[in-house]
Amino acid sequence: MDLFETQGFEETTVTQIAAKAEVTEMTFFRHFPSKDLVVLTDPYDPAIADSVAAQPTDAPALKRTVRGIRCALGELPEPESELVQRRVRIIAGSASLRAKSAKTHTATETRISEQLIADGADVLVARTVAAAVLAALTAAIFEWARDERWTLRTAIEGALNALESHDD
Amino acid sequence: MDLFETQGFEETTVTQIAAKAEVTEMTFFRHFPSKDLVVLTDPYDPAIADSVAAQPTDAPALKRTVRGIRCALGELPEPESELVQRRVRIIAGSASLRAKSAKTHTATETRISEQLIADGADVLVARTVAAAVLAALTAAIFEWARDERWTLRTAIEGALNALESHDD
DNA sequence: ATTGTTTTGTTAGTGACTAACATTGTGCAG
DNA sequence: CTGCACAATGTTAGTCACTAACAAAACAAT
Numbered sequence A, B: 001m002d003l004f005e006t007q008g009f010e011e012t013t014v015t016q017i018a019a020k021a022e023v024t025e026m027t028f029f030r031h032f033p034s035k036d037l038v039v040l041t042d043p044y045d046p047a048i049a050d051s052v053a054a055q056p057t058d059a060p061a062l063k064r065t066v067r068g069i070r071c072a073l074g075e076l077p078e079p080e081s082e083l084v085q086r087r088v089r090i091i092a093g094s095a096s097l098r099a100k101s102a103k104t105h106t107a108t109e110t111r112i113s114e115q116l117i118a119d120g121a122d123v124l125v126a127r128t129v130a131a132a133v134l135a136a137l138t139a140a141i142f143e144w145a146r147d148e149r150w151t152l153r154t155a156i157e158g159a160l161n162a163l164e165s166h167d168d
Numbered sequence C: 001a002t003t004g005t006t007t008t009g010t011t012a013g014t015g016a017c018t019a020a021c022a023t024t025g026t027g028c029a030g
Numbered sequence D: 001c002t003g004c005a006c007a008a009t010g011t012t013a014g015t016c017a018c019t020a021a022c023a024a025a026a027c028a029a030t
Helices: A002-007 A014-020 A025-031 A045-053 A061-075 A082-092 A095-118 A123-146 A152-163 B002-007 B014-020 B025-031 B045-053 B061-075 B082-092 B095-118 B123-146 B152-163
Strands: none
Touching (some): A002 A014, A045 A061, A045 A095, A061 A152, A082 A123, A123 A152, A123 B123, B045 B095, B061 B152
């Protein structure tokens, strides 16, 4: 993290990281499958899909998904360690990392949309909603990392509200 | 495209592409900045941001953005060449390409959100909406490539409707 | 024909990985 | 305390995407 923050992610080589940790490059790759995954770990994602599944199936797909995330959010703790925020900031600061973070979300996106489909939603609608809501979530998290004034919770709330057109 | 379709994107090396085109690897890289960009070119994106800017500023951000895309869509031709569909299918079939396609959208996302902010929208709301709508668009495009029954237009319409909760 | 400009090739190097094999621990039964 | 199994580490060498520096063609306009 220190290296990434001072030199930037792209500018930091695995060799440097390994040197600072006093191990070999090889050892580094045995602990982290790739340089990206040092920073790109999303522990929240699994909980979200579960929470969406738990919502009543009568509302339209978008509402259900938004509610599911609100619900998951209620049970989530605020940024426990400062490490999370450092990570997010590093991700937000690198175009390639931002792009790759989408990859991490694919699994959650799939789980959410499959849940919606299982409950009778149209395939296109389900996939669209899952993608849109997760994109909104990610945008909120980046905003939180960028602007001191936000709480993770308030940022996400704001993002979800925007999706429901309650705000402008 | 032939190589990508038969062997897969990741499994195709730049050396192979260059050989098939009867040029050097070096020449390949002078024509395409990266292997990704052979397939990852989005000619529509710029038009979208313009169209969003042209919408009346009184509606909430989400509605405006959705309207902007609908409007841009009205003027866009159906999949001219078959090449577009081949490209999208190749992207959809590779996890890393799907992720990287987000990178291409970053510029459009920024332009849209900046437009919304300039017209008085909240920063968080603007960024959220831009991210969500573009994610929805991308999802629709992937669905179109996946399922023969869709037209680009009908798929995108369906996706936009889902975002406005008119459907389930 | 001559110059200048653009396009291509050559060579060599970097950085993220991977594979195969050797080496060093470290925990624990004897 | 010894010895052995098993894990964590190191070494070497290689692949693939990509870049930089410089040389050689190809082509155009003079």
